[in-house]
Amino acid sequence: QKEVEQNSGPLSVPEGAIASLNCTYSDRVSQSFFWYRQYSGKSPELIMSIYSNGDKEDGRFTAQLNKASQYVSLLIRDSQPSDSATYLCAVNRAAGGGNKLTFGTGTQLKVEL
Amino acid sequence: DAGVTQSPTHLIKTRGQQVTLRCSPKSGHDTVSWYQQALGQGPQFIFQYYEEEERQRGNFPDRFSGHQFPNYSSELNVNALLLGDSALYLCASSFRLAGGTDTQYFGPGTRLTVL
Numbered sequence: 465q466k467e468v469e470q471n472s473g474p475l476s477v478p479e480g481a482i483a484s485l486n487c488t489y490s491d492r493v494s495q496s497f498f499w500y501r502q503y504s505g506k507s508p509e510l511i512m513s514i515y516s517n518g519d520k521e522d523g524r525f526t527a528q529l530n531k532a533s534q535y536v537s538l539l540i541r542d543s544q545p546s547d548s549a550t551y552l553c554a555v556n557r558a559a560g561g562g563n564k565l566t567f568g569t570g571t572q573l574k575v576e577l
Numbered sequence: 578d579a580g581v582t583q584s585p586t587h588l589i590k591t592r593g594q595q596v597t598l599r600c601s602p603k604s605g606h607d608t609v610s611w612y613q614q615a616l617g618q619g620p621q622f623i624f625q626y627y628e629e630e631e632r633q634r635g636n637f638p639d640r641f642s643g644h645q646f647p648n649y650s651s652e653l654n655v656n657a658l659l660l661g662d663s664a665l666y667l668c669a670s671s672f673r674l675a676g677g678t679d680t681q682y683f684g685p686g687t688r689l690t691v692l
Contacts, residue, residue, distance in 0.1 A: 468619075498680070507667055507683045508620065552619055556679075562633030564610065565669075565681055567619030 465490050468555050470568035478576055483540040485571050487553030490534065495563075496556040497529055499538045501549045502570065508552055512538065543575045579604055581670050581684035589690045590658050598653040598687045602670030608632075609651040610681060611643060612667040620667055626651050627673055655689075663691045 469488045477483045485499075496515045500508035512527040514520045514536070520527045526539040536555075540547055550570040556563055582601045590596050602609050608627045612620035622635035626645035645651045649670075655662055665686045671679035 496680075500683075507665075507686045510680065510682060513680055554619075560633050562625040562627065563679065564622040564625060564633055564635065565612075565620070566622065569617070569619045 466568070467491060467566045468553055468568040470551075470553050470571045472569055473572040474574050475571055476574045476576055477543050479543060479545060481543050483543045483547065483573055483575070485538040485540070485551050485553075485573065487536045487538075487568055488534055489536070489553075489555045489566075491555065491557055491566075492531075492534065494555045494557050497527070497536045498554040498556065498565065499525075499527060499536075500552040500554060500567075501547075502552055503549045511551070540573075543573075545575050545577060548573055548575045581606075581668060581682055583666075583668050583684040583687050585687060586685070587688045587690075589692065591692050592658055592660060594658050595654065595656045596658060596689060598655075598666050598668075598689075599650065600653070600668030600670075600684060601650045602668075603682055606670035606672050606682075607649050608671045608673050608679060609645055609649065610669045610671070611651070611653045612669065612683075613637075613662075614665040614667055614686075616664075623653070658691045660691050663689060665689075 499511040514527040528537045552570045553568045554565040610625040611623040614620040624634040668684045669681035671681045
């Protein structure tokens with residue numbers, strides 16, 4: 465079982481629709497959760513962070529966390545063509561004096577005109 | 578406010594050579610982490626430096642080593658390069674918070690090609 469799992473996609477949604485991206489993780493001790501957006505050939509850019517169960521909203525983005533189900537999701541409302549990118553789910557766990565991010569393989573999102 | 582910077586942008590090496598990649602963290606950050614991202618994959622954690630010491634290490638061989646300087650900048654060294662080391666190398670910086678919840682911000686990356 466992979467530590468962080470995402471559907472690789474591509475996920476295609478029409479412009480203006482809601483895009484729903486999902487992620488599951490295996491380590492119950494994980495403490496914080498992040499969504500990064502990565503355009504082709506570029507580095508990951510932080511979209512959202514979430515630490516507690518429930519929803520966290522920031523503009524068109526909503527992150528949802530359910531620690532009991534070990535599930536994190538990202539909703540993008542009013543999707544725009546500029547949202548077309550790969551979305552990486554990352555899970556943070558502190559251990560041995562440091563902490564590391566463990567990433568999924570990413571979900572490719574395509575927003576179509 | 579300068580973000581995370583990395584140099585060089587691109588690098589081409591041959592098998593067996595050694596390479597050094599450099600990273601300057603975002604202003605106010607004291608922790609640097611390095612990741613390797615192969616094509617079509619998520620970034621893989623190499624190691625993390627804080628207070629000039631390696632604090633945590635991922636599943637990478639000893640050919641991968643690093644250093645953090647007093648000004649918090651960092652270097653990643655890879656010896657005896659293999660074809661499989663070709664990847665995007667990402668540096669991420671953060672400010673160390675209690676409980677390990679630091680948020681990491683990535684630099685633009687160094688694209689390493691090994692021929």
